Amino acid sequence: xxxxxxxxxxxxxxxxxxxxxxxxxxxxxxxxxxxxxxxxxxxxxxxxxxxxxxxxxxxxxxxxxxxxxxxxxxxxxxxxxxxxxxxxxxxxxxxxxxxxxxxxxxxxxxxxxxxxxxxxxxxxxxxxxxxxxxxxxxxxxxxxxxxxxxxxxxxxxxxxxxxxxxxxxxxxxxxxxxxxxxxxxxxxxxxxxxxxxxxxxxxxxxxxxxxxxxxxxxxxxxxxxxxxxxxxxxxxxxxxxxxxxxxxxxxxxxxxxxxxxxxxxxxxxxxxxxxxxxxxxxxxxxxxxxxxxxxxxxxxxxxxxxxxxxxxxxxxxxxxxxxxxxxxxxxxx
Amino acid sequence: xxxxxxxxxxxxxxxxxxxxxxxxxxxxxxxxxxxxxxxxxxxxxxxxxxxxxxxxxxxxxxxxxxxxxxxxxxxxxxxxxxxxxxxxxxxxxxxxxxxxxxxxxxxxxxxxxxxxxxxxxxxxxxxxxxxxxxxxxxxxxxxxxxxxxxxxxxxxxxxxxx
Numbered sequence: 159x160x161x162x163x164x165x166x167x168x169x170x171x172x173x174x175x176x177x178x179x180x181x182x183x184x185x186x187x188x189x190x191x192x193x194x195x196x197x198x199x200x201x202x203x204x205x206x207x208x209x210x211x212x213x214x215x216x217x218x219x220x221x222x223x224x225x226x227x228x229x230x231x232x233x234x235x236x237x238x239x240x241x242x243x244x245x246x247x248x249x250x251x252x253x254x255x256x257x258x259x260x261x262x263x264x265x266x267x268x269x270x271x272x273x274x275x276x277x278x279x280x281x282x283x284x285x286x287x288x289x290x291x292x293x294x295x296x297x298x299x300x301x302x303x304x305x306x307x308x309x310x311x312x313x314x315x316x317x318x319x320x321x322x323x324x325x326x327x328x329x330x331x332x333x334x335x336x337x338x339x340x341x342x343x344x345x346x347x348x349x350x351x352x353x354x355x356x357x358x359x360x361x362x363x364x365x366x367x368x369x370x371x372x373x374x375x376x377x378x379x380x381x382x383x384x385x386x387x388x389x390x391x392x393x394x395x396x397x398x399x400x401x402x403x404x405x406x407x408x409x410x411x412x413x414x415x416x417x418x419x420x421x422x423x424x425x426x427x428x429x430x431x432x433x434x435x436x437x438x439x440x441x442x443x444x445x446x447x448x449x450x451x452x453x454x455x456x457x458x459x460x461x462x463x464x465x466x467x468x469x470x471x472x473x474x475x476x477x478x479x480x481x482x483x484x485x486x487x488x489x490x491x
Numbered sequence: 492x493x494x495x496x497x498x499x500x501x502x503x504x505x506x507x508x509x510x511x512x513x514x515x516x517x518x519x520x521x522x523x524x525x526x527x528x529x530x531x532x533x534x535x536x537x538x539x540x541x542x543x544x545x546x547x548x549x550x551x552x553x554x555x556x557x558x559x560x561x562x563x564x565x566x567x568x569x570x571x572x573x574x575x576x577x578x579x580x581x582x583x584x585x586x587x588x589x590x591x592x593x594x595x596x597x598x599x600x601x602x603x604x605x606x607x608x609x610x611x612x613x614x615x616x617x618x619x620x621x622x623x624x625x626x627x628x629x630x631x632x633x634x635x636x637x638x639x640x641x642x643x644x645x646x647x648x649x650x651x652x653x
Contacts, residue, residue, distance in 0.1 A: 198533075198534035199534075200513045202512075203512060203513055205512035205556070205558050207558075207559075235535075236535035236536050239515070248556075253562075299536075300621075301549060302550055302551055302602060305545070306545070306551070306555075386623065
C-alpha cells in the first residue's frame with residue numbers, strides 16, 4: 159500500500175497500489191502527478207445498501223479486501239473521484255438504523271459511529287459533558303461537510319492531524335468494533351497504527367465511540383493551525399486539566415495532532431507536572447517536554463522548524479486557555 | 492458497468508433515472524435530470540459550487556452517488572426562487588453585486604439559505620466562517636458578505652460607504 163498526501167488540496171488521500179511500502183510515502187510531486195493525470199470520476203463499483211448491520215457485516219465478509227464501507231463519504235469519495243481508492247464493492251451503511259445517537263451514562267458519553275459531525279456540534283450533551291469536542295468539531299471541514307461527515311468515518315480514516323482522531327486520542331476513547339465474529343473494544347491509543355492505518359480489519363465496522371465525561375471543574379482548550387479556515391490542521395494541541403482547592407494542578411491530559419504519524423496522547427509524560435501551582439515556568443517546561451525529540455514533517459506546506467514552532471505555541475496556548483477556564487470555574491465555585 | 496434504476500425526488504418532483512452506481516449525484520442532477528443550476532467545480536468537496544440540500548441540510552453533491560439518494564428529499568437552487576421572484580437572499584446578492592461570473596453563486600445561496608434559517612442574525616465573523624466553505628474567484632467575498640449582512644439587517648451605512 160502506497161500512501162500519498164494531497165495536502166495541496168486541503169485533503170489527504172490514500173493510494174492503494176500493488177507494492178508494499180513499509181514507510182508512508184509523503185511526496186507532493188507524486189501527488190500532483192497523480193492529480194494531473196487523473197479524471198475526477200470514480201471507477202466502477204457494485205453498490206450495496208444493507209438495511210441491517212448483520213447484512214453489512216456479511217457483505218464485508220463476502221468481499222473482504224474488495225469492499226469498502228461508506229459512511230459520510232467526505233474523505234472516501236474525493237479519493238474515489240481521484241481514483242486513489244477503487245473499491246470493487248461499496249457497502250453503504252447510511253441506511254442502517256441504530257448507529258446514530260448521542261447518549262450519556264453515569265460517567266461516559268456514547269456516540270454512535272454514524273452520528274454526523276453536525277449532530278455533535280449541536281448536541282447539548284456534548285457541550286455539557288465534553289465541551290472540548292463541541293469546540294474542536296467546529297474546525298472539521300465546512301458547514302456542508304459536517305452535515306454529512308460522521309465521527310466514526312473520521313476516526314476510522316485516521317488522519318494524523320484531523321480533529322476527531324485527536325479527540326479520540328485525548329480521551330483514549332473506547333471504540334466498539336463489530337464483525338461477524340463478535341464485538342471487541344479497543345482504546346483509541348491502541349487503535350491508531352500509522353497514517354490512515356488503524357487496527358480495523360476488512361470485515362469490521364466501528365459502531366460506537368465512548369468518551370469519559372469531563373468534570374465540570376475541568377479547564378480545557380483545543381488549538382490548531384491551518385492555512386485556511388476549514389483545511390486540515392497542520393499541527394494541533396488539546397488539553398484538559400483540573401486544579402485542586404489550593405490551585406495546584408491535580409489532573410492533566412494532552413494530545414497532539416500532526417506531530418507524529420498518529421494523533422498522540424502525551425499525558426503519561428506529564429505526571430511530573432502535577433501537584434504544582436501552574437506558572438509560566440511550569441507551562442514552558444511542559445512545552446519542552448511534549449515537543450522534545452519529535453521528528454516533524456518537512457514539506458511544501460511547512461518546514462519541520464515551522465511545525466515545531468507552531469506546535470510549541472499551540473501547546474502553550476492550550477495550557478493558558480485551559481488554566482483560564484479552570485480558574486474561572488474555581489472562582490465561580 | 493451495469494446501470495441501475497434510481498428514483499430521485501428533487502424539488503418535490505419525481506424523476507426516474509438509469510445510471511451507473513459510480514455516477515456522482517452532481518452529474519446526474521445536471522445531465523440526467525437537466526437541472527443545470529447546480530455547478531460542478533473541484534469535484535472533491537472543497538469549492539462548494541455543487542452544494543444542494545439533502546433532506547433539507549446542505550451537502551456536496553459531488554461527494555454523493557445518485558444511487559444513494561433513493562428515499563431522500565433533494566433540493567437544488569432551482570427551488571429557491573418562487574414564481575419568478577428572487578428570494579430575499581438572492582435579491583440582496585443582486586443589489587449588492589454579490590456575484591460576478593456567477594459560477595459559485597448557487598452553492599453559496601444553497602449554503603446560506605439553510606444557514607440563515609437556523610442562524611437568522613449571524614455576526615460578520617460567523618458569516619465569513621460559513622462562507623469559507625465556498626470558493627469565489629471573482630469578488631474577493633466583500634460584496635457577498637455585504638449581501639448576507641443586508642438580508643440579515645446588519646449592513647450599516649458605514650460599511651456601505653466602506
